[in-house]
Amino acid sequence: MEHRDWMVLGKQVSDWIKEAADQLRDSLSLPLEISEKSAHNDLVTNMDRSIERYLVEKIRTAYPDDKIISEEGYGDGVKDKTGVLWLLDPIDGTLNFVMQKRFFAISIGIYENGKGKAAFIYDVMGDELFHCLTGHGAYQNAKKLPKLTEVTIENALIDLSATWLKPNRRIDEEIMTDIVRRSSGTRAYGAASLELAYVAAGYLDAYFTMRLSPWDYGAGLILLSEVGGCYSRADGTPIDILEKTSVLAARPGLHAYIVDHIQKQVKKGKIISEPK
Amino acid sequence: MEHRDWMVLGKQVSDWIKEAADQLRDSLSLPLEISEKSAHNDLVTNMDRSIERYLVEKIRTAYPDDKIISEEGYGDGVKDKTGVLWLLDPIDGTLNFVMQKRFFAISIGIYENGKGKAAFIYDVMGDELFHCLTGHGAYQNAKKLPKLTEVTIENALIDLSATWLKPNRRIDEEIMTDIVRRSSGTRAYGAASLELAYVAAGYLDAYFTMRLSPWDYGAGLILLSEVGGCYSRADGTPIDILEKTSVLAARPGLHAYIVDHIQKQVKKGKIISEPK
Incomplete structure (x- = not known):
């Protein structure tokens, strides 16, 4: 493989x-x-397809040997993590895009041999780019994001969908009850990449979901690592970046507490129950 | 009372x-x-007080005969709705203000003899002013907001806090379960005046909470009326603008469905159970 200039990239x-x-x-x-797609609230638009293409x-033109996993099917059938892998969501938060015409993002995470190298999460209407090259700090537009510090559950803002608090196929509805009740409050924005970026930026203290795809979380996890945030599956086990998975992302300390x-x-x- | 020029106001x-x-x-x-204030997540800052003052x-200088109900206590002890009444929240979404330094609003609603006359909800960091003079149309900055049309529950985005889906003092945690499950999705932004403005702007289809004060909802209800939105207490009965109350605000049709x-x-x- 050629030597890659990540700054140029x-x-x-x-x-x-x-x-x-x-x-x-x-x-x-x-x-x-x-x-x-799978349900009345799982939408795809001509713009998801057009932007992904x-x-x-x-x-493909700039990096023909790289592999791509993307939401709408223009990527590759990727079986392993060797080489450079792009996790791409052309419009994360499609429901927001359709219904609100705001609060959606373009999300691109790049891994080399399974290790996060670069992340880009762009709030299109807010004109806010969260980005990092691993080892060089994370940024919100031009502003460097500080390392994440610890917080108690009582002082934490937790992002999680109401879906996981009511009967559903993935998690007993009672599991997160005490987390919700002990926290300062809950939020739900409906765009996973931005919600992960918000944890990295300190706007949220934790983000929890039982079902994300690699293109949803690929960039967010890299960004979070760069500021010292923690992440895992709901049960604390590692996330496999080729798989659909639950995701718990949080400040250090709070992550361990929730796990x-x-x-x-x-x-x-x-x-x-992990998604398949 | 002097003749009031609402355009000047x-x-x-x-x-x-x-x-x-x-x-x-x-x-x-x-x-x-x-x-x-009342709890670890009910905060007040020097800035709430300073902006309210x-x-x-x-x-008081411009309209000395008017009455004011405001969050931090610089207003009046108001007992009735005669005359002109201002419902003022200097920082709605104080927790967002403190923790996120974004997504908080200045909210001012003005009533005359109990009838909504003017509303102003300003997303300070987003530089977005939702406003109306009753009878003259509602606006998001300079853009006129269209009248709200109907939507089915399956195509609705519902804003409600996780608080009302878990054991709490105001509502049986099961009451809203089917609403959550049938809807397209749920959101929670943590600033009531903006959430009401979002219903008026069509970004959300409904907003539900069991506990708001007059300064939280005063402006939002006026804005919502101006675009044909509906509101009531949770059980469908009218809201008294001098009282703490539950609030269900939604597009026409959807409001009746949820009630x-x-x-x-x-x-x-x-x-x-209504708040006291």
Whole structure:
């Protein structure tokens, strides 16, 4: 493999994302073609496909040996983590894109032999790019993000969807009850990459979900690592970046506290079930 | 009472809010003095007090006969709705202000003899002013908001805090379960005035909470009325703007659907309890 200049790549990818974002903003005045995927609230639009195709072509032209896992199917059938792997979501938060025309993001995470190397999460309408090259610090636009410090559960803002607090297929609805009740409050924004970026930026103290795909969390986990944040599956075991998975991401200390809480609930017989 | 020129008032209040917002933005680089009120997540800062004092003085100077109900105690002991009444929250979303330094709002609603006349909800960091003079249309900055149309529960984004889905003092945790499960998804932003403005702007289809004070909802309800939105207490009965109350605000049709759902749950013996 050629020696890669990650600084050059960082500039390239930022430029591609800004160009893709211009296309997205321009599209907001045009009619949107919307189809349902697995469910009435699992949507794909012509713009998801169009932006993914645009970005995949850019990546393939500049880095033809790299592999791509992306949401709408223009990527590769990736079986292993060797080489450089791009995890790409052209529009994370498609429901927000369709219904709110705001609070959606372009998310790109890049791994080399399984290790996070670069992350880009761009809030298109907020014009806010969260980004990092591993080892060089994480940024919110031009502002460097400080390392994350610890916080108690009583002073924590937790992001989690109401889905996981009511009967569902992935987690006993009682498992997170005490976390919700002890925390300062809960939030839910509906765009996983931005919610992970918000943990990295300190706007949220933890983010929890039972079901994400590699393109949803790929960039967010790299960004989070760069500021000293912690992440794992709900039960504390490691995330495999080729798999759908639960994700618990949080400040250090708080992550351990929530994992411990969930493990105790599981020991008492409550059920969690990883997505397939 | 003097004849009031509401257009002049609209311009005045917008100017006061922008000036107050400048003070708030300037304060973000300075240390914040934070105290707890009723609970560890019910906070007040020196800036809540300072902004309220600033706005109350502006109102008292320009409109000395008006009455004011405000969050931090610089207002009046108001017993009835005659005359002109201002419902003022200097920082709605104080927890967001303290923890995120974003997603908080200045909220001012003005009633005359109990009828909504003018509303101003300003997202300070997003520089987004939702405003209306009753009868003249509602606006998001300079953009006129269209009248709200109907939506089914399956296509609805519902904003409600996880608090109301777990054991709490105000509502049986099961009452909203089916609403959550049938909807397209749930959101929670943590600033009631903005969440009500988001319903008015069509970013959310419904907002539900069991506990708000007049300064939290005063402006939002006026804005919502102006675009044809519906609101009531959780059980469908009218809101008294002098009282703490539950609030269900939604698009027409969806509001009736959710009220009907809640009333059926109450008939089955489930409990809701208005705040005092």
